[in-house]
Amino acid sequence: MDLVLFGPPGAGKGTQAQFLVESYKIPQISTGDMLRAAVKAGTPLGVKAQEIMAQGGLVSDDIVLGIVAERIVQDDCCAGFVLDGFPRTIPQADALDLILKQAGRAIDHVISLEVDTEEIVKRLSGRRSCPSCGKGYHITFDAPKEEGVCDICGSSLVQRADDQEDTVRNRLLVYEQQTAPLKEYYRSKHVLCSIPGMGAIAEIQQRIINALVS
Incomplete structure (x- = not known):
């Protein structure tokens, strides 16, 4: 089963990707993973990519x-x-x-995890971490015993710059601008599965299974 997985930051994409890997015994592959693997393997394209990245350039399509x-x-x-x-x-x-057609394959399903913007802002902007021991927290879902202080080592907790609310909203806007045309593209090919990404993890997983077998 050849799948594409979409999901905005904070939608739980990593969790659901791992579920798909374990359920269907297929690998999760990302452009970052592929680039690193190609560079490590020393393939001709990997060598070329490494030269470009070493000079601070963007790897071409x-x-x-x-x-x-x-x-x-x-x-x-x-x-x-x-x-x-x-x-x-x-x-x-x-x-x-x-590329897939030349290999006798095609995308079977495109899974798009849909989560309300305000919920994602809440999820991401509430994250905190300890700069000393690395322990992660969330001010709503997994708060430390003492506000702003790590339970483990007592250090002051910090918020990553990309978890600040304005930054999160901008990331979500960019994501929507990038993926909206792709959703229509795959919807026209009748392979898009829009999955509500709110609720318990197991519920979301069941929705994905139902979509893939329907």
Whole structure:
């Protein structure tokens, strides 16, 4: 089963991706993972990507797509994969379709986790962490015993810059701008599964299973 997984920051995408990996015995692959693997393996595209990244440049679509093509023919992808973080644009989606077609494959389902914006803001902006021991907290769901103080080592808790509310809202806006056209693209191909991402983890997992078998 060849899957694409969409989800805004804080939607629980990592948790659900791991569930898909364990349930269907297929690997989760992301552009970051693929680039690092290609660089480590020293493939021609990996070498080229490493040269570009070493100079501070952005790896082009052509290189990323080439690495995707290399990755999906590896043995662990025989039964399928969960593609995370790619494609991000319509041209990338078109190119991915062509790569898969040449391999005799196609995207079976695109899972889009849908979570209310205010819920995501609450989830992300409430996160805190200890800079000394690394323990994580949430001011609503997993608060420390003493506000702003780590239970483990007593250090003052901090909020990551990208978890600040204004930053979170901007990240969500960018995500929506990027993925809205892709949702329509995959909806037109009748492979989009919009999954409500609110509620208990097990409930969301059941919704995903129901969508994949329907």
